[in-house]
Amino acid sequence: MPRQVPVDELRASLGQEIAVSDWFEITQERIDGFADTTEDHQWIHVDRERAATDSPFKTTIGHGFLSLSMLAPIMMETVKVAGDFKHGINYGLNRVRFPAPVPSGSRIRGHITPQAVDEHDWGVQTVWLVNVELEGSPKPCVVAEWVTRAYR
Numbered sequence: 001m002p003r004q005v006p007v008d009e010l011r012a013s014l015g016q017e018i019a020v021s022d023w024f025e026i027t028q029e030r031i032d033g034f035a036d037t038t039e040d041h042q043w044i045h046v047d048r049e050r051a052a053t054d055s056p057f058k059t060t061i062g063h064g065f066l067s068l069s070m071l072a073p074i075m076m077e078t079v080k081v082a083g084d085f086k087h088g089i090n091y092g093l094n095r096v097r098f099p100a101p102v103p104s105g106s107r108i109r110g111h112i113t114p115q116a117v118d119e120h121d122w123g124v125q126t127v128w129l130v131n132v133e134l135e136g137s138p139k140p141c142v143v144a145e146w147v148t149r150a151y152r
Contacts, residue, residue: 002075004082007124010117019078019112023135024070026062028104034066048104062102067142071130074110075148081124085150091125092147100139107135108142115145123151 003019010018028048035041043050044061051060072090081088102108109132116127125147132142 002078002080004080006082007117007119010081010114010126014114014116017111017113021074021078021110021112023107023109024073026066026070026102026104026106026108028060031060031062031066031104034063034069038063038065040065057101057103060104062104062106064098064142067098067102067108067132068096068144070108070132071110071142071144071146074130074132075112075128075146078110079112081126081148081150083124083150083152085123085152088148088150090146091149094127094145094147096142096144098142100134100137100141102134102141108132109135123149125149 005018031045035046040063044055045063046060048060052058055061111131111133113129114126115129118125128146128148130142130144130146131140134141
């Protein structure tokens with residue numbers, strides 16, 4: 001269950017990491033399912049035999065957008081804006097980078113830092129910096145500035 005964080009606490013924590021998610025494994029089955037959903041069956045993601053010989057990573061790698069899509073479960077288990085809100089939405093992304101590939105079988109986890117919190121009559125908009133750590137890598141696999149909204 002995510003930690004409920006009041007708006008005032010978020011404001012006081014701007015620029016400071018406030019949560020770290022559990023690890024998520026990026027299995028080949030998850031990669032294949034994502035490929036089926038998005039119709040992106042590029043060999044570097046789904047052809048284990050070819051990846052073993054032709055890929056610089058010597059294994060298949062997850063799609064960058066698969067890693068990005070993991071922001072949803074990372075956030076849902078980690079932190080939530082506290083308050084009497086009816087629902088929340090993914091409002092968009094200001095910036096996204098994929099600094100490191102995610103080999104099949106790797107584990108990732110998110111580091112959550114609030115960057116901006118704006119209250120409105122309809123609710124709260126929050127900008128989060130989410131650094132997605134790739135276990136054992138000096139580089140994150142995703143760095144994203146993510147905008148969410150919580151509606152009253």
